[in-house]
Amino acid sequence: MKEWVSPPPPIVRNDVAAVQALFEKHVIPSYGRFELVLSHGSGSYVHDIAGKRYLDLGGGIAVTTLGHAHPAITEALIEQSRRLVHISNLYYHEPQGRLAQALTTLIGHGKCFFANSGGEANEGLFKLARKFGHDEGRFEVLTTFNSFHGRTLAGIAATGQDKVKKGFEPMVPGFRQVPHGDLEAMRTAISPATAAILIEGIQGEGGVTPATPDYLLGLRRLCDEKKLLLMMDEVQGGHFRTGRFHSYQRILEGVAGGETFLPDAVSMAKSLGGGFPIGAFWVRAPYADLLGAGTHGTTYGGSPLGCAVALKILEVIRNEDLAGNVRRVGDFFRSGLESLVAKYPTLFRQVRGLGLMLGLELAPEIPNLPGDSSKSVALRFLLGLHAAGLLAVPAGAQVIRFLPALNLRQDEAAEALKILETTAGRIAS
Ligand SMILES: Cc1ncc(COP(=O)(O)O)c(C=O)c1O
Secondary structure: OOOOOOOOOOOOOOOHHHHHHHHHHHOOOOOOOOOOOEEEEEEOEEEEOOOOEEEEOOHHHHOOOOOEOOHHHHHHHHHHHHHOOOOOOOOOOHHHHHHHHHHHHHHOOEEEEEEOOHHHHHHHHHHHHHHHHHHHOOOEEEEEOOOOOOOOHHHHHHOOOHHHHOOOOOOOOOEEEEOOOOHHHHHHHOOOOEEEEEEEOEEOOOOOEEOOHHHHHHHHHHHHHHOOEEEEEOOOOOOOOOOOOOHHHHHOOOOOOOOOOOOOEEEEOHHHOEOEOOEEEEEEHHHOOOOOOOOOOOOOOOOHHHHHHHHHHHHHHHHOOHHHHHHHHHHHHHHHHHHHHHHOOOOEEEEEEEOOEEEEEEOOOOOOOOOOOOOOHHHHHHHHHHHOOEEOEEEOOOEEEEOOOOOOOHHHHHHHHHHHHHHHHHHHO
């Protein structure tokens, strides 16, 4: 007997209210969304359903590595999906092996595990830390205030922001936070139960705050001395966003001892798949076999399709020297933002970040800023940018984050600066 399947609901075209009504009725309201209904994109531009075009400097929160609808990604998806989309991790397939090889070549001697998201990649790091310390009764992971490590139960316990924990207590045990950048605080916090330290090279959600070279080198020495794993969360700051594969490599560029710095484990996601959901973690050689057969797994992780897309993205980054582009366009955009900070001191405080991961810190109070005064200055300023055709991402109450495609062009960065200038000028006048 045929199963009864309800007919698909009618498509609602060019009707913002109708799409929002679908969400209100059927989608769990865990996100505070902007009132934009987007339909398609090309390169660094996206369009809403009414046809308005936006320059997208949010990049889907550091995800759309090559921009929207990049033909190489479309081709890779089509080509691989004609052969093998999914097969599970019960079997071998070439794309996963080749992607692991490519990532280890970019990071260092070790091995990779593939997941589906940044949160899941971090879960792998937490399990690695527990396995590493298990026989000595060590299980604790130290992280920093203002960090962000995902929305899973262990991820919110690791995250150094109360707002993600609220309402979900009690927290998973084994995570403690110390002030970011304070090596002595980290040393003092180490207990007989500590197995690992986890930090972001550049805190993203926490406001775009890079670690200093001294902090990174000091953490490496501390972990060696205390026999702890040094784990880096490069989910947001990784994948050439700073002009080097991982943000710690860029931070340590030209610093004595920097080129030989290697963490013990690194999590990745976001730009790795350019919009195809794929995450990964890399583990340094001495610890790469700690998670043996049967200890960890995931159905979709490292599928032929996801790995083919990730390999194609790496190929385009290399062939088009997008790491160089990130440095050139990043420097241009940064100096434009700095000029705005100098020109509008009542609006802006400073620019932080590296390459194409930049944060513009706003003043805590901005007179004449339109919008609901119960909302943060970052949200209200962003609404002004949206109206003028520019997308970016808030980081906390006071920072606007720019995480565009790595192939953003200089003229597009100039267009964004012009929109920012016009918006700022209107508020300041
Ligand atoms: C540094 C960092 N780690 C982990 C995550 C979680 O990644 P996902 O949302 O893919 O689970 C994020 C997401 O913003 C992140 O920025």
